[in-house]
Amino acid sequence: GNSVTQMEGPVTLxxxxxxxxxxxxxxxxxxxxxxxxxxxxxxLQLLLKATKADDKGSNKGFxxxxxxxxxxxxxxxxxxxxxxxxxxxxALSESGGSxxxxxxxxxxxxxxx
Amino acid sequence: xxxVSQHPSWVICKSGTSVKIECRSxxxxxxxxxWYRQFPKQSLMLMATSNEGSKATYEQGVEKDxxxxxxxxxTLSTLTVTSAHxxxxxxxxxxxxxxxxxxxxxxxxxxxxxxx
Numbered sequence: 001g002n003s004v005t006q007m008e009g010p011v012t013l014x015x016x017x018x019x020x021x022x023x024x025x026x027x028x029x030x031x032x033x034x035x036x037x038x039x040x041x042x043x044l045q046l047l048l049k050a051t052k053a054d055d056k057g058s059n060k061g062f063x064x065x066x067x068x069x070x071x072x073x074x075x076x077x078x079x080x081x082x083x084x085x086x087x088x089x090x091a092l093s094e095s096g097g098s099x100x101x102x103x104x105x106x107x108x109x110x111x112x113x
Numbered sequence: 114x115x116x117v118s119q120h121p122s123w124v125i126c127k128s129g130t131s132v133k134i135e136c137r138s139x140x141x142x143x144x145x146x147x148w149y150r151q152f153p154k155q156s157l158m159l160m161a162t163s164n165e166g167s168k169a170t171y172e173q174g175v176e177k178d179x180x181x182x183x184x185x186x187x188t189l190s191t192l193t194v195t196s197a198h199x200x201x202x203x204x205x206x207x208x209x210x211x212x213x214x215x216x217x218x219x220x221x222x223x224x225x226x227x228x229x
Contacts, residue, residue, distance in 0.1 A: 032217075034217075036220070041223075041225070042222055042223060043119070043206050043220045043221050043222040043223035044157070044206065044208075044220040045220070046217070046219075046220075049217070089156065089157075093217070093218075100147065100159065100162065100218075101218060103156045103157050104156065105155070105156045106154075106155070106156050108154070
């Protein structure tokens with residue numbers, strides 16, 4: 001079956017530090033990959049996505065590259081802000097069917113001023 | 114585009130009462146809607162999948178008589194927690210997919226349910 005593994009949190013950084021949140025996956029087919037962000041007390045928001053190998057998703061300074069050879073989709077940001085503090089979920093979704101994503105467990109990011 | 118709303122955003126109820134949560138797709142027709150439950154500091158747990166006009170498909174371990182799901186139209190799904198108990202307190206999130214948008218779900222903002 002499909003699965004997504006994320007690094008355990010919390011990740012604690014100072015403002016303007018470099019961020020990496022690791023995500024690896026296993027899938028039977030050729031999935032699309034997503035990063036979602038959940039701010040405190042809110043639902044999930046799609047942060048970025050990539051639908052095929054070597055695609056790079058980017059949004060709000062965050063980037064992730066779909067690496068088929070290493071089955072990874074690591075999230076990076078060059079300079080984090082306090083407002084980036086949230087929980088980040090990596091997810092995959094197979095083509096066809098009902099597009100039900102498989103989520104990782106989430107990684108909490110805490111950014112200090 | 115692709116906005117999903119939920120109502121209410123939070124609700125407090127007494128044990129034994131029933132609570133209805135609405136999920137609406139505001140600018141697209143949602144052929145499929147999903148209901149998730151999230152416990153504190155944990156990932157989302159899929160409860161059920163519903164297609165418009167048909168019965169919901171529940172995940173293993175989810176009581177279909179307790180969590181009633183109705184997907185009466187292409188823009189509205191409801192989750193009713195019947196005879197709620199304190200252990201049903203949780204964050205409930207819905208999402209919707211549009212057949213025209215490949216491989217993507219759009220999430221509502223969530224509903225915080227507290228059962229006293």
